Amino acid sequence: MTVFALIDGNSFYCSCERVFDPTLAKRPVIVLSNGDGCAVARTPEAKALGIRMGQPWFQMRDLCRTNKVAVFSSNYALYGDMSARMNEVYRLFSPAIEVYSIDESFLDLSGLGGTDLVAHARELRATVRQWTGIPTCVGLGPTKTLAKLANWLAKHDPERGGVCDFREAGPREAAMARIPVGEVWGVGSASVGKLEALGCRTAADLARLDPYLARQLLTVVGERIVWELRGTSCLPLEEVAPPRKGCAVTRNFAGRVEDLATLQEAVAAHTTRLAEKLRHHGLATDALTVFFHTSTHDAGPQHAASRTVTLPEATNDTLALLRAARATVAAIWREGFRYSKAGVMTMGLIRAEEAPRPLFDGLDRERSARLMGALDAVNARWGRGTLVPASTGLTRAWATRFEHRSPRYTTQLDELPLARA
Template identity: 60%
Template sequence: MDAAQAPRIGRVFALIDGNSFYCSCERAFAPALNGRPVIVLSNNDGCAVARTPEAKALGIAMGAPFFKIRDLCRKNQVAVFSSNYTLYGDMSSRMNEIYHQFAPEVEVYSIDESFLDITGLGGGSYVAYGQQLRQTVRTWTGIPTCVGIGPTKTLAKLANRTAKNHAELNGVCDFSDLATREKYLPATSVGELWGIGGASAAKLKAIGVETVGQLRALDPKRGRQLLTVVGERTIHELNGIACLALETLPVGRKGIAVTRSFGRPVTSLVEMQQAVAAYATRAAEKLRRHGLCAVQGVVFMHTNAFNGDKWSHTSKAVEFLEPTDDTQELVAAATRAAATAWREGYRYAKAGIMLTELVPLTMAQTSLLATIDRAQRDRLNQALDAINLRFGRHTLVPAAAGLKQAWSTKFERKSPCFTTRWKELPKVAA
């Protein structure tokens, strides 16, 4: 389908995301890092999960183990940070508050990406509207962004990627404009498309389809045969036919998981129970925040076979007499399960709790056999959440979670939580 045959554009979507988001959050509170290579590490400071362009230019790959690039970072004065999820989550929330001022409907796609419905906005120039959005986010939060615009979510996503890869676009690419679409789309590799992974790209290559232009011209039924309904839908969306609606309401959660790798191997049941109790506490907080209760779940633990330890993976199901969001109930059930699943003589590297059957609090059915005073527990949990919200997480925790927590995940290079904790607010010298 050529530009003259393209369907009339109806709705217009924008995808905005933070550039090197985790690194940009760190730079927002340390301007001296601008222009300097920055990376952010995964849990336990294991490997690089975010990199600025300057770090990429040094050859630091996504997922590169830190112990392998430590000397390279030291030699090139790379700023290295542990993940600070509290900071990143709060900065994401602040950005989305701005988006709601620019568009009537916003879909939070991930921590650093959001889709906006900008149909009819911008006074006739979506590029100018995108630039205004970028500038506002940069001024109010310090986070640099790119904006992709298109008549479908797939084209908006691809436009966002195009804006990143072509400096002449100045951070905004508008694929609702047919001339712009025809300039960049035909030669773009199908591997850059949303939802087209390596296996799908290989199937397309086998029939001679290697570019977005070639895929766009493919019969949608043929796309379905090769890549299921995803392939058919992608072809339609590349031709400007919207198949994916904006999801402005959060999808109901089907499960909640809290899992962590330990800062060092856990070899005693006491420490394992402390860790599992801490994870159950966090899971209970998540349940209450989302207005949910758990019916059942599972506690698991496993070793790390990659460092020469004996392999062991064990788990134990947990069930509740009635749906619950109570911290004490979850901690008690999780520590009992950990004791049952525990095997002596192993060096455990990771553990967690997964709650796999959730129901809304308003639909939870109580049991006639229950012996817990729910009203009293609810007041206790509300007080617990309020104190931890005001003074910081872990201000009040169950004793079962331990006090020293020597097993906890390492964040040795973590920056302060500048926006959420009074004691860690940035200090400005006169």
């Protein structure tokens, strides 16, 4: 019998902060998005205060101050490293792992023979907690959708001790009758209304829905969900991550940007980072989307600008992408607005070595490869941003603020935690 486990970190970003500061153990903690814009992680104590996911920081600043909430800026260097450490532990408990997100992984436990899988899951949780300090929950099921649903119940039912087993049909169906249909993996907010109109209010109701009707209502994804909820596995474990389909770098500004030169500088910095990501994954793009907009929370006129430019050929050359990005900003810029955010995005990525050549090839690929290789080597050796194009700016007054960021305890030598006797 196929058995999947879905394990994830509880309030993962907040738990990472708590690992290195024991005084936060019982204190409400939140982590803010890039630019300290809104809440992206909350502990149960913070949720109890009424802090909502995605709530803007300026709306809850006074509430956090009054209730002594510990507030942190996103520290992705720390969170990414802690995630990698957790996955190393997982590999001791399963031969096959799919890293689904920074705080979630699927494990294939099918080949463990007569092992008591619930006890195995409890040992996994205990080991992760002991070795990394991160609390987790585990869901078990014959399909990935059921494992994820079991994980949800493990979080919300304290009596289960952090582990929920959905392998047996009887107990599973009884539990699913109490789980709202919106908690099923793959059922978005738009789909909930359609399903509730048909009387599907719980996960059990959705499992009983005619698969053909589910396909008509929610496309092939909906049909697949129904079969998975019935215990028929349709989603295999993806041990090798599929190729990226898109890439983006977007940031809020520290203040408001009102002049073209500063906006071009910011977009140039974002484009430089985008190009680094593409080269890191061995990808290239032949289309670039540039956007910037004002904040809906600001008084005054609003404006949002966006344009996609097609490149002569697919590339990951920083300089080629910079030329396209800066020209696009100039073309869609409008005076008289106070911009709060800008970004660059690309879709339809292809492997760099598979990029088609144009009939009239004007790019010296060998020279480009040597230059980009040298650029990446310097930044890898001395730290990101050591060597960058001048168009990305020197002072960067617009740069995203991280006013509450904790040290990068595990990846930055001069920020390692200190122990005093």
